[in-house]
Amino acid sequence: MENWIRAKLGLCRGPEWGTTARMIVDAHVHLYPAEVDRDPAAWAAAHGEAHWAMLCTRRRRDGRPVQSLPTLAGLLRAMDDAGIGRAVLLGWYWEKPETCAWQNRFHATCVRAHPDRLAACATLHPAVGPEAVLTELRRAREEGLSGVGELSPHSQGYRCDDPAFEAALQLAGELQFPVNLHVTDPASRRYPGWVETPADDFVQLAHRFPATRFILAHWGGMLPVNDARFATLDNVWYDTAASPLVYAADVWSRVLPALGTGRVLFGSDFPLNLYPRVAVEAEMARFLAEARAGGAGDAVLGANAAKLFRL
Ligand SMILES: [Zn+2]
Numbered sequence: 001m002e003n004w005i006r007a008k009l010g011l012c013r014g015p016e017w018g019t020t021a022r023m024i025v026d027a028h029v030h031l032y033p034a035e036v037d038r039d040p041a042a043w044a045a046a047h048g049e050a051h052w053a054m055l056c057t058r059r060r061r062d063g064r065p066v067q068s069l070p071t072l073a074g075l076l077r078a079m080d081d082a083g084i085g086r087a088v089l090l091g092w093y094w095e096k097p098e099t100c101a102w103q104n105r106f107h108a109t110c111v112r113a114h115p116d117r118l119a120a121c122a123t124l125h126p127a128v129g130p131e132a133v134l135t136e137l138r139r140a141r142e143e144g145l146s147g148v149g150e151l152s153p154h155s156q157g158y159r160c161d162d163p164a165f166e167a168a169l170q171l172a173g174e175l176q177f178p179v180n181l182h183v184t185d186p187a188s189r190r191y192p193g194w195v196e197t198p199a200d201d202f203v204q205l206a207h208r209f210p211a212t213r214f215i216l217a218h219w220g221g222m223l224p225v226n227d228a229r230f231a232t233l234d235n236v237w238y239d240t241a242a243s244p245l246v247y248a249a250d251v252w253s254r255v256l257p258a259l260g261t262g263r264v265l266f267g268s269d270f271p272l273n274l275y276p277r278v279a280v281e282a283e284m285a286r287f288l289a290e291a292r293a294g295g296a297g298d299a300v301l302g303a304n305a306a307k308l309f310r311l
Contacts (some may be wrong), residue, residue: 001158004268012133016072022271022298022300022302023058023085023086023311024082024083024084024085024086024087024266024288024302025084025085025087025088025265025266025301025302025304025306025307025309025311026079026084026086026087026088026266026267026268026270026284027087027088027215027265027266027267027308028088028090028150028180028217028239028240028241028265028267028268028269028270029087029088029089029090029269029270030073030089030090030091030092030150030269030270030271030272031070031072031089031106031107031110031266031271032047032069032103032106033092033106034071036069037069037070037071037238040056040057040065040069040070040072041053041057042051044056044057045101047093047096048095048099049094049095049096049099050095051093051095051155051156051193052094054093054193055192055193056069057184058192062274063248066273066276067272067273067282068120068192068271068273068281068282069271070234070271070282072110072113074271075087075270076114076117077254078227078270078271078282078284079117079207081283081284081286082283082284082285082288083283083285083287084284085117085302086116086117086118086119086302086305087117087118087119087122087270087311088118088121088147088267088305088309089107089110089111089118089119089120089121089285090120090121090123090149090150090180091103091104091107091120091121091122091123091149091150092121092123092150092153093123093150093151093152093155093156093182094125094156095125095156097125097126097127097128097136098169098285100124100125100136101136103123103136104123104136104140104143104144104145107120107121107122107145108140108144108145111143111145112143112144113145113270115144119146119147119309120144120145120146120147121145121146121148121149121150121177121178121180122136122137122140122141122145122147122148122177123148123149123151124136124137124148124149124151124164124165124168125156125158126158126162126164126165126168127158127164129164130163130164130165130167132164133165133168134167134168134171137168137171137172137175137177138171139175139287139302141175145177146177146309146310147172147177147179147180147308148168148172148177148178148180148311149178149179149180149181149215149217150180150181150182150217151165151179151180151181151182152181152182152195152197152199153165153181154182154195154196154197154201154292155182155193155195160201160204160205162213165180166208166209169205169208169209169212169225170209170212170287172212173211173212173213174211175208176213176310177308177309178213178214178215178237179212179214179215180212180214180215180217180239181199181205181212181215181216181217182200182217182218183197183202183216183217183218183220183221183223184197184218184221185218185219185221185222185223186221187222187257188221188246190270190296197221199223199227199229201229202214202216202223202230202236203219203227203230203233204295206235206236207233208235209216210234210235213235213236213237213308214236214237215236215237215238215239215265215308216236216237216238216239217238217239217241217267218239218240218241218242218243218246218269219238219243219247219251219255219259220236220238220241222255223257224236224238224258225255225258225259231263236263236264236309237263237264237265237278237304238259238263238264239264239265239266239267240264240266240267240268240291240300241267241268241269241272242268242269242272242274243274243287243290244274244290245272245274245276246289248273249290249293249294250294251294251308252291252293252294252295253284253294253295256294256296256300257293258270261267261296261299261300262298262299262304262305264296264299264300264304265300265304265305265308266288266291266296266300266301266302266305267305268282268284268287270282270284274286274287275287285310289300
């Protein structure tokens with residue numbers, strides 16, 4: 001990020017992440033091996049990941065990609081620029097179990113290389129059956145991963161009562177692995193790749209797996225604001241990923257008090273460009289400034305994530 005932007009946003013480079021009390025955590029970050037960035041569309045075609053391609057390889061009218069795919073070094077630089085101490089890497093909700101396993105191995109190398117800056121979740125696909133899903137999750141844990149997600153039964157093409165998915169949720173609870181689920185807002189515009197994610201599914205999952213902690217991404221698609229049942233769910237949290245692409249900046253002051261600051265995790269959806277009208281690529285700092293201006297304090301900006309992911 002340019003220095004003038006940093007100055008404007010009131011940011012400075014510094015070891016702010018040295019202390020846990022004020023450590024800022026971005027709880028929703030995606031990262032891919034460098035090989036994907038060489039030709040993302042060809043990579044996706046070769047691996048049968050059409051849904052990812054639809055969302056992540058789009059191009060603007062001028063030919064530039066809508067979303068860049070930075071390397072690990074690029075992510076760490078973006079975190080440094082924004083004064084973000086830690087990031088939680090979330091896997092993509094791939095359509096193929098082998099792509100899930102491949103990304104989990106990559107996440108393990110990232111966490112091993114930067115245990116002070118990164119935590120990571122395992123992504124899964126139940127198509128391989130309960131036994132193989134549990135083996136993959138246990139392996140991910142041995143390799144240093146500490147959560148599950150981002151999963152999207154509705155995009156990955158399985159039911160919420162799929163036996164392998166249920167087995168994974170059960171084990172996640174036993175391992176104290178939070179489970180991040182992709183949620184869409186029924187009232188949002190229908191962007192490419194939008195899927196319906198019914199509130200009933202999340203309410204039932206939270207009830208059926210009371211020992212499992214769920215993080216419903218993207219403000220839970222505003223389901224918790226519009227559906228009173230969510231207020232009774234003690235094992236559900238929400239992240240703020242991609243917020244500026246769907247909601248105006250006043251979402252923070254409107255929704256934070258309703259959900260409770262103990263229930264919300266700051267997460268950007270990096271490397272998604274959250275401000276395509278004013279920025280060329282993803283800038284965590286701009287979003288962090290929006291969150292702070294909207295009233296997000298230590299709990300939302302880091303303490304909640306630190307507790308859930310045991311950072
Ligand atoms: Zn998502």
